[in-house]
Amino acid sequence: MVATISSFYTTNSVMVAAGICLGISLFAIQTKIDFTLCSGLLFALCLVLIFFGFSCIIVYATIGYSYILDCVYGGLAALVFSLFLIYDTQMIVGRKKT
Numbered sequence: 001m002v003a004t005i006s007s008f009y010t011t012n013s014v015m016v017a018a019g020i021c022l023g024i025s026l027f028a029i030q031t032k033i034d035f036t037l038c039s040g041l042l043f044a045l046c047l048v049l050i051f052f053g054f055s056c057i058i059v060y061a062t063i064g065y066s067y068i069l070d071c072v073y074g075g076l077a078a079l080v081f082s083l084f085l086i087y088d089t090q091m092i093v094g095r096k097k098t
Contacts (some may be wrong), residue, residue, distance in 0.1 A: 015034060024086060024089075
């Protein structure tokens with residue numbers, strides 16, 4: 001599935017995304033910060049992302065397209081899913097950091 005989705009994008013963008021994912025995963029493995037305790041925070045951030053998405057829909061319907069609002073929404077989504085990648089990587093590795 002990843003290969004099929006990647007075929008719709010340029011090689012550079014796929015390699016940048018792979019590099020970012022690798023970097024975040026390496027950070028999650030080597031850091032002393034335990035992100036596995038942040039499940040409540042991740043849930044709250046998902047709710048914020050959903051409600052912000054609904055707000056964007058309302059703004060798009062009333063005012064029209066806003067490039068800045070689109071960038072803020074994309075940045076917030078990237079932050080939330082980066083935290084999910086760190087959380088899931090630490091859950092897979094399973095080591096408690098002290």
